[in-house]
Amino acid sequence: MKTISIAAFLICIGILLGAFGAHALEERVTPERLDVWETATFYLLLNAVGLLALGIWDHTHNVLPKKLPILLISGIVLFSGSLFLLVALDIPPLGAITPLGGLALAGAWGWLGVTLWTNKES
Numbered sequence: 001m002k003t004i005s006i007a008a009f010l011i012c013i014g015i016l017l018g019a020f021g022a023h024a025l026e027e028r029v030t031p032e033r034l035d036v037w038e039t040a041t042f043y044l045l046l047n048a049v050g051l052l053a054l055g056i057w058d059h060t061h062n063v064l065p066k067k068l069p070i071l072l073i074s075g076i077v078l079f080s081g082s083l084f085l086l087v088a089l090d091i092p093p094l095g096a097i098t099p100l101g102g103l104a105l106a107g108a109w110g111w112l113g114v115t116l117w118t119n120k121e122s
Contacts, residue, residue: 003055010048040083075104
């Protein structure tokens with residue numbers, strides 16, 4: 001149930017940050033930076049909804065590796081978090097963290113695919 005709760009909080013945060021970007025940042029940052037903010041919001045919400053689905057599914061099936069949600073959450077924080085900070089603080093080197101988050105996200109979803117592919121009960 002903690003995975004479901006964390007996913008719900010992340011969805012809430014994604015909605016709030018998306019609204020903040022659409023309404024408060026439009027006049028304050030360049031269109032390119034606003035695109036970066038929108039990308040961060042999109043990936044946050046997409047993966048948070050995926051995490052929610054995983055939590056609900058695992059609650060009934062209990063076949064997922066326990067560390068998989070941690071990797072997914074880490075990817076969300078590193079990927080989207082670094083992009084949000086890059087825009088908010090205007091520190092371009094923060095963009096160097098983003099690929100690590102992308103790798104964590106890809107690794108989590110790949111791990112899920114392998115787990116489900118090789119599990120006869122799923």
